Amino acid sequence: MKYIALIMSLVVGLVAEAEITKEMKAQYQRPDTIPFPADNPYQAEKAALGKMLFFDPRLSINQNISCATCHNPSFGWEQALPLAVGAQNTALGRHNPTILNLAWGDKFFWDGRAATLEEQALGPIQSDVEMNMPLDVLIERVSGIEGYRPYFNSIFSEGITAETIAKAIATFERTVVSGPSPFDRWIEGDESALSDSAKRGFELFNGKAKCSACHSGWNFTDNKFHDIGLPTLDEGRFVIDPSSELNRHAFKTPGLRNITHRAPYMHNGSLANLDAVLVHYLSGGLPRPSRSADIGFLPLMNDDLTDLKAFLHTLQGEDQPMSLPALPL
Numbered sequence: 525m526k527y528i529a530l531i532m533s534l535v536v537g538l539v540a541e542a543e544i545t546k547e548m549k550a551q552y553q554r555p556d557t558i559p560f561p562a563d564n565p566y567q568a569e570k571a572a573l574g575k576m577l578f579f580d581p582r583l584s585i586n587q588n589i590s591c592a593t594c595h596n597p598s599f600g601w602e603q604a605l606p607l608a609v610g611a612q613n614t615a616l617g618r619h620n621p622t623i624l625n626l627a628w629g630d631k632f633f634w635d636g637r638a639a640t641l642e643e644q645a646l647g648p649i650q651s652d653v654e655m656n657m658p659l660d661v662l663i664e665r666v667s668g669i670e671g672y673r674p675y676f677n678s679i680f681s682e683g684i685t686a687e688t689i690a691k692a693i694a695t696f697e698r699t700v701v702s703g704p705s706p707f708d709r710w711i712e713g714d715e716s717a718l719s720d721s722a723k724r725g726f727e728l729f730n731g732k733a734k735c736s737a738c739h740s741g742w743n744f745t746d747n748k749f750h751d752i753g754l755p756t757l758d759e760g761r762f763v764i765d766p767s768s769e770l771n772r773h774a775f776k777t778p779g780l781r782n783i784t785h786r787a788p789y790m791h792n793g794s795l796a797n798l799d800a801v802l803v804h805y806l807s808g809g810l811p812r813p814s815r816s817a818d819i820g821f822l823p824l825m826n827d828d829l830t831d832l833k834a835f836l837h838t839l840q841g842e843d844q845p846m847s848l849p850a851l852p853l
């Protein structure tokens with residue numbers, strides 16, 4: 525009887541574990557389609573126009589810096605610098621976030637101060653430290669490029685305005701999606717797509733290491749704001765929403781797709797590589813009142829960190845190289 529009970533509990537244990545894994549895995553399933561808002565629906569020509577604008581340095585006052593300068597596809601749509609460098613050739617206050625998978629985003633910028641990608645796009649164009657381009661000069665400049673006119677006129681009845689420029693750029697941005705990765709193949713059932721170490725890393729990510737408390741879903745973000753205990757004077761979300769003390773030093777959870785190509789890390793680019801990121805989470809950083817309850821000393825061993833890192837590497841998509849658009853003259 526004792527043995528039967530033991531075997532039974534083993535079988536139940538195995539089944540329970542398998543069930544958890546299946547549930548867990550279901551939460552990370554890639555979506556089939558990209559969501560577009562009703563007031564700016566997808567159109568292939570609009571995305572193509574947005575791509576040209578995204579790569580066009582003429583959108584900056586000195587015609588020397590484009591969105592892609594700072595959101596460079598070769599670096600996971602970021603810049604390999606701790607702090608972004610803009611039109612004045614001086615460092616900005618924050619690191620460039622990626623524009624990958626933002627169609628599923630909710631609030632934009634590290635502190636979430638823009639509600640939509642359309643609203644976001646006009647920010648860097650006008651910012652004196654980024655592209656430094658007043659909107660009236662922008663419209664004059666783009667209208668003066670003859671080759672742009674047929675695109676705008678066929679897509680938008682309003683022609684060239686700040687809003688139509690923003691709509692085209694936002695449409696292009698929504699098409700920038702990280703490609704399927706070994707992790708996705710594993711989620712689809714290919715057991716050989718991940719090493720044993722990476723599978724243990726996934727378990728830790730969802731278990732002892734508590735990463736999935738914030739890095740949840742297929743893009744590995746809850747789109748919320750947290751203080752993870754990094755040394756910083758930046759008040760983050762608190763400046764936008766001072767209603768909660770927990771917003772102090774809180775920043776938007778970045779998605780983790782293609783993370784190996786996106787160093788350095790964090791809102792201030794203060795962590796040079798993934799090892800430094802894991803060491804930070806191991807210690808829990810600064811224990812201040814605003815720090816998230818899900819952050820603190822983690823009881824992990826060296827092997828655990830190796831496994832977590834192996835898992836993070838499996839999120840690298842097999843992306844097609846991004847072609848550069850020929851710009852209208």
Ligand code: HEC
Pocket residue numbers: 578589590591592593594595608609610611616618619620621622623626629631632633634635641644645646648649653654655693697
């Ligand atoms: C000088 C470098 C620079 C340029 C040029 C630039 N950006 Fe950014 N971008 C940044 C930085 C830095 C941030 C983060 C700022 C913050 O959160 O306060 C950012 C944030 C963003 C975000 C928010 C991402 C998120 O996860 O919330 C989007 C989208 C974006 N930029 C798109 C653009 C577009 C479109 C252009 C061109 C019109 C552009 N950027 C030009 C540096 C730049």
Ligand code: HEC
Pocket residue numbers: 729733734735736737738739749750751752754774775776777778779780783786788789790791792801805816818819832
């Ligand atoms: C309490 C929520 C929370 C938990 C738990 C958490 N993260 Fe984060 N993660 C964030 C936030 C917020 C940031 C950005 C913080 C900043 O820049 O100040 C971030 C940043 C990162 C970055 C850098 C991304 C980038 O684009 O710079 C990586 C990598 C990362 N986390 C991995 C992990 C791993 C691995 C774990 C588990 C050991 C983990 N996170 C646990 C919320 C969390």
